[in-house]
Amino acid sequence: MASSPWPLPADAPSAADLSRCVHCGLCINACPTFAVTGLEAESPRGRIALARAVDEGVIPLTAAVQSHWDLCLQCRACEAVCPSGVAYGRIIEHVKAQVAAAPAKDAAPRRLRRFLLRNVVARPRVLAAVVAPARWWAGSLPRRALRKSGAKWLPSRLAAMEAQLPRHPGRPLRAGDSLPVPGEASTEAVLFTGCVMGELFGGVHRATASVLARRGVRAIAVEGQGCCGALHAHDGDLAFARDLARRNIDALPGDDPIIVNSAGCGAAMKEYGQLLHADPRYADRAAAFAARVRDFSEFVAALDTPAAGHFPARVAYQDACHLAHAQRIREQPRALLRAIAGCDLVETPGADLCCGAAGIYSLVEPGMSAALRTRKADAFRDSAPDVIVTANPGCQMQYEAAVREAGIDARVMHLAEALDEAERRAPRA
Ligand code: SF4
Ligand code: SF4
Structure with missing residues (x-):
């Protein structure tokens, strides 16, 4: 059997997916990185062509090639406009799994990223301890005073991160916590609490439950659920993303709809069937789970109140x-x-x-x-x-x-x- 050009052949992008692209270029103007750079290599068509060239052994998997995939936001704007139905999201997730497994100059930061995603983001207690100081700082008086003064007290990269903290982070809301209850509940739904969402945006979860309660839907933050795995999959750690998907499938049995108010988590969870399609124990359960997932807006609009x-x-x-x-x-x-x-x-x-x-x-x-x-x-x-x-x-x-x-x-x-x-x-x- 010919050896694979990819370092992780089990998760290589499929030749069938890659060959679906007919190079028409209709996706290019939807691509944010092309809009900023104007470069073909920073467009969906360019990135697919590079993956195909590696797959066919025409070019090696060099650091320069990897950098074009790294700059992809995985926003999937290209996929939404592609007339040929190219599954770009699936392609880039599998390509990123190769990048993560390839020898690289920046191996240390990549390893650190993987460590943090696995051992902080995906561990609720550790994440809670790490986020607590940021949540305190986000709503604090010293922060407000520093903002008013306009003082630049952080290096630019940290300043950009600090500026992203919400102005009024609510109390956290985690799996197992209680939520607003409707006067009369006609139905129940699972509220997906997530990882960072529950720590920094507890107020959004409570608002979600209140809106549902006014419509007679009791939202329950079922215990045992956790991170959806989207961040891990996007970073090329498909194996760990699969573990997290299995954990959520085990934690949330039944038929109730699963309401997700984080678009990234919802998209990942609607694709659990695809993520676990080769797992004989979970493939069917993953597909059934995915069919229960509803974005908050999708669910509320369908209630037609x-x-x-x-x-x-x-x-x-x-x-x-x-x-x-x-x-x-x-x-x-x-x-x-x-x-x-x-x-x-x-x-x-x-x-x-x-x-x-x-x-x-x-x-x-x-x-x-x-x-x-x-x-x-x-x-x-x-x-x-x-x-x-x-x-x-x-x-x-x-x-x-x-x-x-x-x-x-x-x-x-x-x-x-x-x-x-x-x-x-x-x-x-
Ligand atoms: S991804 Fe789709 S839209 Fe973009 S070049 Fe290929 S076939 Fe055309
Ligand atoms: S997913 Fe990547 S290639 Fe596609 S539109 Fe977004 S940035 Fe461009």
Whole structure:
């Protein structure tokens, strides 16, 4: 048998997936990294061509080749517009698994990243201990005072991370915690609590449960669930992502819908069937689990309850990539916002272009991430929204940094928070 050109043949991108691309280039203008660089090698077509060339043994897997894949945000905007149905998300996850396994000059930082993703992000108690000081700092008086003074006290890379912290992180909400209960519950649903989401955005989870409770749905943060594995898969650690998927499948049996308010987690969990398709013990259960997963906006819009609430604000909704491109959910969040009295929904240019957060991308590719954040800030400056609404914690953090850096006076909210605030102001009769 011929030896594979890939260092991890079991997880190599499939030749069938790669050959589906007909090089038409219709995806290129949807690609944020092409928009910033103008380079073919930083476009989806270029990245697929490189993977195919490696797969066919035409070129070796060099550091230069890997760098083009590393700059990919895995936003999947290209996949959503591809007329040939190229599964770019699947291709790039398998390509990243090869990059992670290949010898590299920057092996030490890669190893550290993998260690942290496995031993901090995926371990709830460790993550809670690590995030606690950041959560305290995010809402603290010294932080507010330093912001007011305009003092630059951190090196630029750390300053960008600090700027991403939410202004008012709520109390954490973790698996097993109690949630608002409806007066009369007609149905139950699992609330997926996640990892960073539960630690830094407990308020979003509570808002999600409140919105559901007003619609007669009791949300339960079932104990034993944990990180979805999306960050690990995107970083090329497919083996660990599979472990995390199995843990969630074991922890969340039954038929109740699983409500996810983080677009990245929802997209990953809807693809558990694909992730575990070669696992004879889990393949069927993974597919059944994936079929229960619903994004918050998808679930609430389908309940079709009469509009309620009051939200007197100019609102710019920004698509989260893994909601718009991976889950193809664009209209439901907009429809929910449009239905609220007083809500003036404005479409900003590039609303569905990646903000540059992309999981841990803003930490490992800070230059491209900052370029995309600036594009968003420019759009906000032009359209002057009062509130920026999105549906993913990483995007929320990136928009916090964008408005802060650009001196824009706008609140950043999750869709669930906006609906909850509106409905608290003017409850359903
Ligand atoms: S990925 Fe799709 S849209 Fe892009 S070049 Fe290939 S076939 Fe065309
Ligand atoms: S996933 Fe996003 S950044 Fe990567 S090639 Fe596709 S459009 Fe470009």
